[in-house]
Amino acid sequence: MRLSRYFLPVLKETPSEAQIVSHRLMLRAGMIKQSSAGIYSWLPLGYKVLRNIETIVHEEQQRVGHIPMLMPTLQSADLWRESGRYDAYGPEMLRIRDRQDRDMLFGPTNEEMITDIFRSHVSSYKDLPLTLYHIQWKFRDEIRPRFGVMRGREFLMKDGYNFDLTKEDALHAYNRHLVSYLRTYERMGLQAIPMRADSGPIGGDDTHEFLVLAETGESEVFYDSEITDLTFGEREIDHDSHEACQAVLEEFTSRYARTDETHDEALFNQIPEERRRVARGIEVGQIFYFGTKYSEPMGATVQGPDGKPVPVHMGSHGIGVSRLLGAIIEASHDDKGIIWPEAVAPFHVGIVNLKQGDDEADAACDALYAQVAALGLEPLYDDRNERAGGKFATMDLIGLPWRITVGPRGLKNGVVELTSRRTGESEELSPEAAIAKLK
Ligand code: ATP
Ligand code: MG
Ligand code: MG
Numbered sequence: 001m002r003l004s005r006y007f008l009p010v011l012k013e014t015p016s017e018a019q020i021v022s023h024r025l026m027l028r029a030g031m032i033k034q035s036s037a038g039i040y041s042w043l044p045l046g047y048k049v050l051r052n053i054e055t056i057v058h059e060e061q062q063r064v065g066h067i068p069m070l071m072p073t074l075q076s077a078d079l080w081r082e083s084g085r086y087d088a089y090g091p092e093m094l095r096i097r098d099r100q101d102r103d104m105l106f107g108p109t110n111e112e113m114i115t116d117i118f119r120s121h122v123s124s125y126k127d128l129p130l131t132l133y134h135i136q137w138k139f140r141d142e143i144r145p146r147f148g149v150m151r152g153r154e155f156l157m158k159d160g161y162n163f164d165l166t167k168e169d170a171l172h173a174y175n176r177h178l179v180s181y182l183r184t185y186e187r188m189g190l191q192a193i194p195m196r197a198d199s200g201p202i203g204g205d206d207t208h209e210f211l212v213l214a215e216t217g218e219s220e221v222f223y224d225s226e227i228t229d230l231t232f233g234e235r236e237i238d239h240d241s242h243e244a245c246q247a248v249l250e251e252f253t254s255r256y257a258r259t260d261e262t263h264d265e266a267l268f269n270q271i272p273e274e275r276r277r278v279a280r281g282i283e284v285g286q287i288f289y290f291g292t293k294y295s296e297p298m299g300a301t302v303q304g305p306d307g308k309p310v311p312v313h314m315g316s317h318g319i320g321v322s323r324l325l326g327a328i329i330e331a332s333h334d335d336k337g338i339i340w341p342e343a344v345a346p347f348h349v350g351i352v353n354l355k356q357g358d359d360e361a362d363a364a365c366d367a368l369y370a371q372v373a374a375l376g377l378e379p380l381y382d383d384r385n386e387r388a389g390g391k392f393a394t395m396d397l398i399g400l401p402w403r404i405t406v407g408p409r410g411l412k413n414g415v416v417e418l419t420s421r422r423t424g425e426s427e428e429l430s431p432e433a434a435i436a437k438l439k
């Protein structure tokens with residue numbers, strides 16, 4: 001992409017309404033524009049990162065055998081009356097009436113709808129286990145939408161639902177989600193710690209939230225510092241093996257880590273004092289096992305091996321896809337701007353032409369552009385007639401992992417400059433050597 005032809009409305013001024021760094025940087029980098037409280041347009045740069053995050057979520061869901069689908073954003077109130085949640089959900093639910101006077105709602109989550117789909121089509125235990133998921137916009141009329149996409153009213157969530165014959169199988173699905181979530185967040189360059197949590201309006205007993213530690217996080221968290229040494233890494237886990245998934249759950253949840261809702265001071269005080277941590281975190285996901293809470297009232301039963309109908313055991317599992325942009329920026333930025341992890345970066349390489357209109361510099365940039373693209377990487381070429389300082393500031397702000405700087409003086413000596421956004425280190429290299437380093 002050439003910057004002269006792109007749509008990147010960067011702001012010079014720091015927007016005063018933004019209280020935290022990720023919100024400020026997303027506005028300044030022209031990634032989002034608020035349309036009303038907690039509702040945002042995703043401008044091209046923000047949209048690209050959102051799609052990259054979504055792709056990682058899809059890949060990791062499908063790696064463990066979960067099946068993608070898409071349910072609508074608008075739901076009928078009748079389904080929610082069946083589960084008893086239409087009244088229970090309260091003012092966070094946006095209620096709508098259509099022209100036939102039917103009560104509708106903008107879905108805050110999809111347990112009822114997926115249970116309805118399940119009961120319409122599945123009748124035998126032989127069709128289990130089954131885990132379906134989608135990535136779809138949700139609406140929750142949050143009392144205090146703030147921090148940009150971090151607490152929006154309209155936001156993108158991956159929500160998945162498992163259906164199993166027994167509690168044991170459903171707990172395996174829970175553990176399998178934990179495994180896949182660990183991998184998902186690490187691929188985005190994040191450490192997200194599973195912590196014992198409270199189940200809220202979803203209901204159920206077993207639940208963990210995944211928290212990214214950050215001063216600006218809205219949750220207070222208490223944990224044993226040893227937990228931050230754990231990484232999932234490149235392990236290959238047999239996701240069908242109950243034992244293998246259980247072992248990962250035990251490894252990652254055996255140390256004390258809880259949110260304020262479930263915090264137990266007495267237990268916490270059993271950890272050696274130097275390992276006790278009280279901090280803040282951003283909730284980027286949550287997994288639940290809730291048994292037959294929805295299947296019983298909604299009649300989602302299957303015929304068991306003995307021919308008798310049994311309600312299925314279920315769980316639901318969410319990832320805050322749009323919130324993750326904020327969380328990644330909170331975890332990865334400096335005073336000049338965003339530092340994108342390679343896996344989610346909107347472009348891989350920024351090419352800065354120090355003297356636009358100089359034949360040699362223009363030709364060298366065009367050649368580099370083609371070579372980067374040939375590697376399957378996406379370049380963003382700043383081909384505007386701007387001062388070098390302005391071009392550098394834009395590149396630092398939008399946080400691409402690499403910058404190649406091209407100017408007539410360097411070219412005389414056969415070199416361009418390759419700069420890492422994360423370390424700030426620059427090297428003078430021949431154009432070929434710079435390209436080779438990106439591979
Ligand atoms: P929170 O405690 O932050 O209100 P939640 O517990 O109500 O979140 P869940 O029902 O667990 O949210 O939804 C799954 C995920 O969706 C959350 O872990 C979070 O990452 C994301 N999410 C929830 N509410 C919002 C929101 N208002 N804006 C952006 N993302 C959200
Ligand atoms: Mg909430
Ligand atoms: Mg929560």
Ligand code: MG
Pocket residue numbers: 209283285286
């Ligand atoms: Mg939650």
